[in-house]
Amino acid sequence: MQPEHEQLARISAGDAAAFAAWASSAEAPLRRSLRPFAALCDTEAVLQEALLRVWQVAPRFVHDGRPNALLRFAVTAARNVAFSELRKVTPTATEVEALHRALDAQGEVTLSAPDPLLRAAIARCRDKLPAQPARALAGRLEGVGEDRALASSVGMSLNTFLQNVTRARRFLADCLARAGVDLDLELSP
Amino acid sequence: MSPDEALLVERVVSAHRERGADGAVRSHPAWHDLGAEGRRAAYEETARQRAAERALDPNAQSSTVKAVLARLSR
Numbered sequence: 001m002q003p004e005h006e007q008l009a010r011i012s013a014g015d016a017a018a019f020a021a022w023a024s025s026a027e028a029p030l031r032r033s034l035r036p037f038a039a040l041c042d043t044e045a046v047l048q049e050a051l052l053r054v055w056q057v058a059p060r061f062v063h064d065g066r067p068n069a070l071l072r073f074a075v076t077a078a079r080n081v082a083f084s085e086l087r088k089v090t091p092t093a094t095e096v097e098a099l100h101r102a103l104d105a106q107g108e109v110t111l112s113a114p115d116p117l118l119r120a121a122i123a124r125c126r127d128k129l130p131a132q133p134a135r136a137l138a139g140r141l142e143g144v145g146e147d148r149a150l151a152s153s154v155g156m157s158l159n160t161f162l163q164n165v166t167r168a169r170r171f172l173a174d175c176l177a178r179a180g181v182d183l184d185l186e187l188s189p
Numbered sequence: 190m191s192p193d194e195a196l197l198v199e200r201v202v203s204a205h206r207e208r209g210a211d212g213a214v215r216s217h218p219a220w221h222d223l224g225a226e227g228r229r230a231a232y233e234e235t236a237r238q239r240a241a242e243r244a245l246d247p248n249a250q251s252s253t254v255k256a257v258l259a260r261l262s263r
Contacts, residue, residue: 016258019261027253031236031239034232035232038228038229038233039229042201042216042217043232045206045216045217046214051253052260052261085216118240119243119245122245123245137241140252144252144255147205159196162199162200163195165199165202166195166234169241183237183240
């Protein structure tokens with residue numbers, strides 16, 4: 001991982017590759033920071049919007065001298081987007097109270113470093129996938145388009161495609177478990 | 190979870206999101222059709238899916254990151 005200041009300078013200058021590297025490391029901790037909002041707003045949409053705001057603000061961003069400054073800013077941006085979304089669903093007082101308790105309990109955020117062993121284990125399990133789930137998963141991996149188009153690109157109906165993506169993920173989780181890897185544990189802070 | 194709910198969850202796991210007239214990333218339509226339990230399940234499944242995507246992509250980019258990169262402008 002690049003030194004933070006150098007990476008920030010490149011992102012500020014409009015280097016999309018530097019932003020991509022940072023976003024790949026920031027995605028998991030950012031998503032975890034949004035877990036308390038999971039039942040109240042679409043955290044995937046919130047996360048993408050927050051990352052886009054980071055890119056927009058980066059040229060004017062001033063580092064505060066503490067580690068992970070851009071990530072901490074991204075967490076704040078994501079929470080702001082999420083709270084803005086909450087205004088549309090009018091959560092109950094109990095839900096809001098529970099949300100604030102959960103947010104207050106969150107610890108420091110840090111970027112997630114790539115784990116080559118986990119990467120290799122997942123790749124080994126992917127290679128063992130049955131044909132249909134393998135094709136569906138490949139469709140999801142290769143495209144960010146709408147699911148109907150992805151399904152069509154791999155020659156499946158939408159529902160068959162969705163069922164096969166689910167099957168692929170379950171197969172990966174089971175395969176990883178047999179290899180002694182608990183994906184949920186790997187994803188926890 | 191019913192089969193129909195499972196399909197809704199899987200649709201929400203997708204990184205594809207439309208943009209609104211104001212340019213903001215919009216919630217997935219299927220997310221609104223889920224109850225609280227289904228929404229939490231969609232969150233957890235998305236986290237697992239993105240971890241697998243990062244691991245399997247040559248540039249360690251998940252579909253979330255790819256979707257964001259496709260929309261960069263300044």
